[in-house]
Amino acid sequence: xxxEAQNAPHTESELIEKAMQIAGLNLTQLAEIxxxxxxxxxxxxxxxxxxxxxxxxxxxxxxxxxxxxxxxGIELKTIPVDRNGQPLETTYVCVAPLxxxxxxxxxxxxxxxxxxxxxxxxxxxxRDIPVAQRLIGYPILWSPNPEQxxxxxxxxxxxxxxxxxxKVNQITAKTGExxxxxxxxxxxxxxxxxxxxxxxxxxxxxxGFYLKKNFTKQILNMI
DNA sequence: GCATGATCATTA
DNA sequence: TAATGATCATGC
Numbered sequence: 001x002x003x004e005a006q007n008a009p010h011t012e013s014e015l016i017e018k019a020m021q022i023a024g025l026n027l028t029q030l031a032e033i034x035x036x037x038x039x040x041x042x043x044x045x046x047x048x049x050x051x052x053x054x055x056x057x058x059x060x061x062x063x064x065x066x067x068x069x070x071x072x073g074i075e076l077k078t079i080p081v082d083r084n085g086q087p088l089e090t091t092y093v094c095v096a097p098l099x100x101x102x103x104x105x106x107x108x109x110x111x112x113x114x115x116x117x118x119x120x121x122x123x124x125x126x127r128d129i130p131v132a133q134r135l136i137g138y139p140i141l142w143s144p145n146p147e148q149x150x151x152x153x154x155x156x157x158x159x160x161x162x163x164x165x166x167k168v169n170q171i172t173a174k175t176g177e178x179x180x181x182x183x184x185x186x187x188x189x190x191x192x193x194x195x196x197x198x199x200x201x202x203x204x205x206x207x208g209f210y211l212k213k214n215f216t217k218q219i220l221n222m223i
Numbered sequence: 224g225c226a227t228g229a230t231c232a233t234t235a
Numbered sequence: 236t237a238a239t240g241a242t243c244a245t246g247c
Contacts, residue, residue: 046243047228054228065226080230090238092229125230173239183240185224192224205240206225213238 008058012072012141018057019121019139027123028132030056038132049134050078053121067114074141075118079216080125081137087216088125093209096181098194099201102164106153109160111179111209115152117143120219142219151215155179159209166197168204178215184208 009015022030027049031038034055039045053059059068059076068076080088094110106112122137144152155176162171173180185206196202 042230042243044243046230047245049230050228051245078229089230092227095226127231180239183242184226186242186244188241190224 006055006058008060009069009072012074015057015069015072015074015119016139016141019119022053022056022136023138025136026132027052027134027136030136031132040131042131048131049080049123049125050076053078053136057119067117069119073117075114075116076121077118078121078123079220081122081220082126083124085122085137085220087213087220088127090180090182090213091211091216092184093179093211095184096159096163096207096209098163098168098192098204098207101160104160106156109156111152111156112149115144115211117141120216122220140219140222142222148215148218151178156209163195166195166199168194168207171207173210176212178212180210180212181207182210 009018028038030052034052036052039048042048054068054076057069057076060070067073077091079091082088094114097104097110118141120140120142122140124135124137155178159171159176159179159181162168162175171181173182175181183205188205190206191203192206194202194204
């Protein structure tokens with residue numbers, strides 16, 4: 001999908017307004033407006049919905065490591081939900097640093113910065129609904145409350161401790177209550193540098209931070 | 224390889 | 236059947 005950027009929103013209310021305007025539309029309607037075709041399935045187009053929404057809302061960052069709405073400091077996340085508004089998938093946050101992170105703190109961590117302010121766009125996307133018929137839901141502009149921030153911090157610190165102490169290969173998706181670390185790579189043969197059990201550098205699978213469904217569920221149900 | 228956007232598909 | 240581990244596309 002090749003899309004030239006639309007006009008970026010100048011204010012938060014302008015962004016919300018745009019998001020409200022596309023709520024209730026299906027992906028066929030959005031694709032027509034954008035001038036792209038709808039894929040049969042998302043197997044080879046896993047980021048398609050997200051990129052389509054970025055276009056409609058005028059996100060500017062592209063593949064740069066900055067918020068989608070840089071000027072507003074807002075990150076855009078589409079989230080697949082079932083008919084009851086419950087999340088169907090975990091939510092990718094950012095890459096998990098595996099080296100050079102011994103002095104990092106939660107307050108300045110990429111995870112916290114990414115999640116500081118997020119515009120969530122639910123998409124009714126049960127697997128048996130054809131991509132073309134999936135519906136856009138109402139937007140939720142969210143920032144973590146103190147309890148959520150503390151919960152994420154606890155998981156983040158547990159996970160980062162393991163990375164720093166050379167236990168990256170002992171981390172599984174079960175580690176962490178709300179924040180987890182899972183592979184984030186083209187395939188399982190991809191390697192990056194990490195810290196081994198004796199403090200040496202090792203080759204290991206690149207990982208990313210993800211929000212578990214039990215966390216995003218809270219956000220979606222807080223409306 | 225890493226950063227963007229995530230969902231797929233096998234396993235437990 | 237939900238969750239974990241694996242995977243897909245794209246740009247630089």
